[in-house]
Amino acid sequence: MTTSLSDLDTGRISVEAIREAANVLYGVVTRTPLLENIDVNARLGGRLLIKAEHAQRTGAFKIRGAYNRLRFMTLEERRRGTITYSSGNHAQGLALAAQLLKTSALIVMPADVPPAKMESTKALGARVITFNRDDSDSNEVVSRLKEETGRIIVPPSGDVRILAGAGTAALELFQQSQDVDATLDAVLVPCGGGGLTAATAFLMHELSPGTRVFAVEPERFDDTRRSLEAGERVSNPKGQKTICDSIMTPTPNEHTFEINRRLLAGGLTASDDDVRIAMRFAYERFKIVVEPGAAVGIAAILNGQIDITGKTIGLFTTGGNVDPHRYCQLLMSSDELS
Amino acid sequence: MTTSLSDLDTGRISVEAIREAANVLYGVVTRTPLLENIDVNARLGGRLLIKAEHAQRTGAFKIRGAYNRLRFMTLEERRRGTITYSSGNHAQGLALAAQLLKTSALIVMPADVPPAKMESTKALGARVITFNRDDSDSNEVVSRLKEETGRIIVPPSGDVRILAGAGTAALELFQQSQDVDATLDAVLVPCGGGGLTAATAFLMHELSPGTRVFAVEPERFDDTRRSLEAGERVSNPKGQKTICDSIMTPTPNEHTFEINRRLLAGGLTASDDDVRIAMRFAYERFKIVVEPGAAVGIAAILNGQIDITGKTIGLFTTGGNVDPHRYCQLLMSSDELS
Numbered sequence: 041m042t043t044s045l046s047d048l049d050t051g052r053i054s055v056e057a058i059r060e061a062a063n064v065l066y067g068v069v070t071r072t073p074l075l076e077n078i079d080v081n082a083r084l085g086g087r088l089l090i091k092a093e094h095a096q097r098t099g100a101f102k103i104r105g106a107y108n109r110l111r112f113m114t115l116e117e118r119r120r121g122t123i124t125y126s127s128g129n130h131a132q133g134l135a136l137a138a139q140l141l142k143t144s145a146l147i148v149m150p151a152d153v154p155p156a157k158m159e160s161t162k163a164l165g166a167r168v169i170t171f172n173r174d175d176s177d178s179n180e181v182v183s184r185l186k187e188e189t190g191r192i193i194v195p196p197s198g199d200v201r202i203l204a205g206a207g208t209a210a211l212e213l214f215q216q217s218q219d220v221d222a223t224l225d226a227v228l229v230p231c232g233g234g235g236l237t238a239a240t241a242f243l244m245h246e247l248s249p250g251t252r253v254f255a256v257e258p259e260r261f262d263d264t265r266r267s268l269e270a271g272e273r274v275s276n277p278k279g280q281k282t283i284c285d286s287i288m289t290p291t292p293n294e295h296t297f298e299i300n301r302r303l304l305a306g307g308l309t310a311s312d313d314d315v316r317i318a319m320r321f322a323y324e325r326f327k328i329v330v331e332p333g334a335a336v337g338i339a340a341i342l343n344g345q346i347d348i349t350g351k352t353i354g355l356f357t358t359g360g361n362v363d364p365h366r367y368c369q370l371l372m373s374s375d376e377l378s
Numbered sequence: 379m380t381t382s383l384s385d386l387d388t389g390r391i392s393v394e395a396i397r398e399a400a401n402v403l404y405g406v407v408t409r410t411p412l413l414e415n416i417d418v419n420a421r422l423g424g425r426l427l428i429k430a431e432h433a434q435r436t437g438a439f440k441i442r443g444a445y446n447r448l449r450f451m452t453l454e455e456r457r458r459g460t461i462t463y464s465s466g467n468h469a470q471g472l473a474l475a476a477q478l479l480k481t482s483a484l485i486v487m488p489a490d491v492p493p494a495k496m497e498s499t500k501a502l503g504a505r506v507i508t509f510n511r512d513d514s515d516s517n518e519v520v521s522r523l524k525e526e527t528g529r530i531i532v533p534p535s536g537d538v539r540i541l542a543g544a545g546t547a548a549l550e551l552f553q554q555s556q557d558v559d560a561t562l563d564a565v566l567v568p569c570g571g572g573g574l575t576a577a578t579a580f581l582m583h584e585l586s587p588g589t590r591v592f593a594v595e596p597e598r599f600d601d602t603r604r605s606l607e608a609g610e611r612v613s614n615p616k617g618q619k620t621i622c623d624s625i626m627t628p629t630p631n632e633h634t635f636e637i638n639r640r641l642l643a644g645g646l647t648a649s650d651d652d653v654r655i656a657m658r659f660a661y662e663r664f665k666i667v668v669e670p671g672a673a674v675g676i677a678a679i680l681n682g683q684i685d686i687t688g689k690t691i692g693l694f695t696t697g698g699n700v701d702p703h704r705y706c707q708l709l710m711s712s713d714e715l716s
Contacts, residue, residue, distance in 0.1 A: 073411035078435055095665045097416055320702070327433045327698035329665040360665035364658070364713075368706035375702075 052136030053200050053239065053299070055246050058207035061108045065208055068140065070096055072209075074216035074354075080325050086348030088341065089222060091213040094330050094360030100207045100286070101236060101358050102133030102196070109194050110134075110141045118143035123191035125149075125178040128157030129286050129359050130196040135164035146191055148181050154285060156363030167232055174278055197235025199291040205237035214247055214352050224251040226346065228308065228337035228355040230253035231264050232287035234296035236358065238246050241303035253306035254346065255338040256355075258282040258315070264292045264300060265307025283312045283370065286333030286359050299377070308346060310339035313377050318342055319367075320374040321355070331362040332370065387426040391538050391577065391637070393584050396545035399446045402544055406478065406504040407442055408434055410547075412554035412692075416518050418663050424686035427560060429551040432668050432698030436502070438624070439547045439574060439696050440471030440534070446543030447532050448472075448479045456481035461529035463487075463516040466495030467624050467697050468534040473500040473502035479653025484529055486519050492623060494701030497690060512616055535573025536631040547575035552693055554584055562589040564684065566646065566675035566693040569593035569602050570625035570633035574696065581639035582701065590643035592684065594693075596653070602630045619712050621650045621708065624671035646684060648677035651715050656680055657705075658712040660695070670708065 075090040091103040110122065121144035124134055131147040138145040145166040149158060150173040161168055171181050186193055197203065200333040209229075217224050227244060230235040244251040255264045267273045275291040280327045282288050292300065310318070315332050318339035322330045330338075337355030341348050362370070413428040415629040431439040448460065459482035462472055469485040474481035483504040487496060493554050499506055506661035524531055535541065548565075555562050565582060567575040575593045582589040593602045598618040605611045613629040620626050630638065648656070660668045667690050668676075675693030679686050700708070 047399070068416075070414070070416060073413070075411070075433070077433075078406075079410060092665075095413070099665065175575075274508045316408075323667055323702065326431075327437065327667040329661055329667065364661060364706075364709045367710060371706060 053203045053207065053242050055243065057204040058211055058239070058243060060164035061204040062208040062211055064111060065104060065107060065205065068107055071212060072096055074213065074220065075326055075328070076220065077325055084341065084348050086350055087222060087352040088348065089217055089352065089354040090326065091209060091354060091356045092328065094328065094334050094357040098132035098136050098160070099134060099359055099361040100129035101206060101356065102130045103136055104208050105202035105205035105235065106130065106133040106137035106194060107140065109199055109201045110137045110143065112201055113141070113143060113192060117192050120190045120248055121146065122194045123148070123182060123186055123189065124194045124196065125182050126196060127285055127288070128153045128161065129166060129361060130267070131161040131166065132157065132164060132361070134194055135161050135166035139165050146189065148178060148185065148186065149150050154366060155364055157361050160361065197233040197238070198295040203235055203239045203296070206236045207243050208305055209236065209356065210240040210243040213356070214243065217354055222352045224248060224258070224354045225351040226252045226254060226305070226353045228256050228346070228353065230287055230334055230336045230341055230356060230358045230363040231257050232289040232333070233293040234300050235293065236356065237264070237304070238296035243301055245303050253303065254305055254306045255300065256340045257287065257307060257309055258284040258336060259309045259311045261288050261309060262309045263290065264297070265309060267292050267297060268301065268304060268307050283315060284333035284336060286331060287336070308340040310336040310343060314339040314343045315378050316370055316374040319370055323371060328357065329360050329362065329367060330357045331359045389423045391541045391545065391580050393581065394662045395538065395542040396549055396577070396581060396687060398427055399542040400546040400549055401514035402449060403442060403445060403543070406445055409550060410434055412551065412558065414520070414558065415662055415663055415667070422679065422686050424688055425560060425690040426686065427555055427690065427692040428664065429547065429692060429694045430666065431547055432666065432672050432695040436470035436474050436498070437697055437699040438466045438467035438471060439544060439694065441474055442546050443543035443573065444471040444475035444532060445470065445478065447537055447539045448475045448481065451479070451481060452528060455530050458528045459484065460529060460532045461486070461520060461524055461527065462532045462534065463520050463622055464534060465626070466491045466499065469499040469504065469698060470495065470502060470699070473499050473504035477503050484523065484527065486516060486523065486680040492701055492704060494698070495699050498699065524680055535571040535576070536633040541573055541577045541583060544574045545581050547574065547694065548578040548581040551694070555692055557579065560690045562586060562688040562692045564590045564592060564643070564691045566592050566594050566678055566684070566691065568625055568672055568694060568696045569595050570627040570671070571631040572602055572638050573631065574694065575602070575642070576634035576637035580637055583641050591641065592643050592646050593638065594646045594648060594678045595625065596622040596671070596674060597647050599626050600630065600645060600647045602635070603647060604638065605635060606642060606645050607628050621653060622671035624669060625674070646678040648674040648681060652677040652681045653713040654708055655715050657708055661709060666695065667698050667700065668695045669697045
């Protein structure tokens with residue numbers, strides 16, 4: 041997602057904005073549980089805390105940011121409605137936020153997204169327009185439709201109100217880890233455009249400066265990791281594939297990268313096979329259904345990219361929107377691995 | 379499970395015994411989360427609270443009772459070890475408790491249990507002996523082996539220390555429902571031998587007398603429901619089948635039924651198809667993996683046997699021990715239903 045997509049609020053993210061968003065979101069979103077498993081900890085030799093945003097309303101953390109953005113819309117703007125580009129999770133979050141706040145949502149979606157995500161988005165009352173990921177530029181499609189309709193663009197990240205909303209997930213992770221007497225050595229964040237990553241990096245920097253925050257990306261879609269190394273935003277080549285549909289973004293968002301560049305401890309990656317193993321691990325050990333893109337944090341621990349020995353590591357399982365057929369395919373294909 | 383299986387402690391269950399067990403189990407078992415979903419509540423027109431014991435250590439609530447029983451063993455008894463009959467979940471709970479408390483476990487298991495349960499039991503260090511559910515009487519097998527080995531019988535229910543351990547799950551449900559400002563109108567308990575059911579009925583009677591507690595059983599294995607109606611223990615005919623392997627007990631336990639007879643509000647049932655729909659619902663709405671026998675509570679709400687409209691209903695998802703192949707079969711076969 042690049043900036044041309046967003047009506048950016050140039051304000052800076054703040055702990056106060058995140059706390060205010062948390063108050064507004066109370067009773068609107070689920071306070072998802074923090075999961076911990078004694079036997080997993082024993083096996084890993086460290087403490088693993090999973091912030092279960094896969095069980096959030098609409099099946100992903102995205103509702104937090106979308107709702108916190110839309111609540112600032114004027115009545116006139118609400119009549120015009122909203123528009124965004126999304127591969128599915130942001131779409132559903134926006135669709136529900138629009139429904140709750142009495143406005144409308146038009147979603148530009150890649151034609152190859154999992155059918156369940158498209159259906160769920162429509163079921164939440166949004167209009168969906170599809171385009172081909174490799175042929176067209178999502179920015180152009182959205183910009184054209186914005187001109188035609190006068191709708192307000194609600195980007196998946198890169199808007200300070202959306203970051204503040206996403207930051208409420210990090211705030212809960214921080215509070216819930218305190219509730220179980222844990223001091224987070226590191227937090228792993230599945231990273232697409234980088235909004236949740238930036239919000240988490242910011243919040244930990246302010247409230248828990250000893251906590252290192254890492255972006256985790258699929259192999260071949262590690263634009264944030266490579267951008268961190270290059271010191272500037274670099275893109276992924278087109279035409280690559282990954283099973284992690286929810287975080288296959290082409291380039292870091294300009295504004296989230298500005299935060300991530302300063303505050304992240306680094307970037308980690310997971311292969312598709314790593315992700316299959318992680319999904320199976322989530323099934324067997326935590327009895328949770330996690331979508332591929334949301335399992336990269338677990339994958340980065342299991343594949344050894346970060347050492348949990350003697351440490352406490354928190355991570356987000358950011359989404360659970362995977363339809364049963366695909367889920368079972370992925371679960372079964374993990375049989376030959378590990 | 380009939381009484382011949384158990385070295386019964388004739389003491390009575392008490393809130394104090396449950397609270398003491400909770401103290402002992404602190405840090406030994408997981409304080410499983412209480413799950414709630416705003417959209418599910420809106421759809422059902424009431425408040426549904428799921429006590430997620432499917433994510434307990436060894437994948438079922440059984441570790442609570444087993445550990446609380448074994449901690450009372452003398453050193454001499456621990457040298458002799460333990461023995462039980464179990465279709466899988468109690469077996470794994472006992473195996474882990476035996477490991478933690480430095481004794482051993484011998485498990486008599488029906489030959490037709492899901493392979494994952496047998497493997498997991500062995501992986502926890504227990505010895506497993508199988509028998510044919512329809513040909514032999516599990517009591518006889520266990521009694522003979524007890525004579526031969528001198529092991530202590532640890533029944534799945536019908537021992538006051540095991541009930542007190544199981545009651546800690548009900549205590550947590552009660553406390554966690556208070557944390558979210560909920561007053562439980564009813565609690566639904568998947569019911570096999572009736573231990574968790576009795577412990578829950580007792581605890582709610584003492585701490586929350588306005589809460590009605592129901593046993594939920596598979597169709598054709600509704601021995602507790604029919605026993606409640608008959609006023610005495612009746613058995614299920616042999617040779618019946620259900621997908622709910624974890625709660626296909628032949629007869630209510632004598633001692634748990636004595637409690638259940640006095641304190642239960644009634645019995646509910648779920649067909650295999652109801653259970654498939656409930657497992658799919660758990661997957662889609664809560665992103666959780668629940669085994670068939672643990673989904674009967676959800677099933678009894680979805681099939682309309684209990685009306686949740688305007689009410690708050692708590693239930694236990696008692697186990698998550700279902701291997702991926704079988705889980706996916708069940709999930710896919712729900713496609714033609716609902």
